[in-house]
Amino acid sequence: MKHASVISATILSLLLGATAIAGAQENRPGNDRGNSKPAQQSQKPRPAQSQARPQQTYGGAFHGGVQVSGPTYGGVHHSGVPQHQGQVHDGFMQSRAGSWKDEHQDWTHRGGYNGYRIPDARFRMYFGHDHFFRIYGLPLVFVGGMPRFQYDGYWVTLMDPWPESWGPNWYQTDDVYLDNTGDGYYLYNRNYPGVPIAVTVSF
Numbered sequence: 001m002k003h004a005s006v007i008s009a010t011i012l013s014l015l016l017g018a019t020a021i022a023g024a025q026e027n028r029p030g031n032d033r034g035n036s037k038p039a040q041q042s043q044k045p046r047p048a049q050s051q052a053r054p055q056q057t058y059g060g061a062f063h064g065g066v067q068v069s070g071p072t073y074g075g076v077h078h079s080g081v082p083q084h085q086g087q088v089h090d091g092f093m094q095s096r097a098g099s100w101k102d103e104h105q106d107w108t109h110r111g112g113y114n115g116y117r118i119p120d121a122r123f124r125m126y127f128g129h130d131h132f133f134r135i136y137g138l139p140l141v142f143v144g145g146m147p148r149f150q151y152d153g154y155w156v157t158l159m160d161p162w163p164e165s166w167g168p169n170w171y172q173t174d175d176v177y178l179d180n181t182g183d184g185y186y187l188y189n190r191n192y193p194g195v196p197i198a199v200t201v202s203f
Helices: 002-026 085-094 120-126
Strands: 056-058 061-063 140-143 146-151 154-158 176-180 185-189 197-202
Touching: 085 140, 154 185
Parallel strands: none
Antiparallel strands: 056 061, 140 146, 146 154, 154 197, 176 185, 185 197
């Protein structure tokens, strides 16, 4: 009987010891079992993501859209896919006037401008004759045979054909700017002053 009592006491002390060890492990920091407070998960801090838009600069102006890592031969589709020189050239040649004097219409003759209007403060910062750029390399598509390019985050679509007197690669070599003459927006080529091309602006 004494042996049975000793064995029972030994087993009982082993069970109590095991229970005490298990309870101590549950109360360790980082273990939420048995705690009323949820455990904090350790997370590595994430690097802050830049909210700035990618930009290309030319003549001090901001250009929204994709950044190009290589030559684009005159254009980048809005998806960021470079276009072949032949595609861009053919697209621009398609929008060339046969007789610009006969085909050109200002916004008054078009019934007025009804596109997006750029806020005045932003317009003064990025548009006008002091903020010139080249269309070459900007995100570009052709809509209804007319070029549409992205500048400062806005899509600019030529509504007029471009004059036959301009060089065939003017979009690649000439500095242009966007201006508002009161009746709507126009694209101007610094090599051919006083020749406005009606454009519409959208997001």
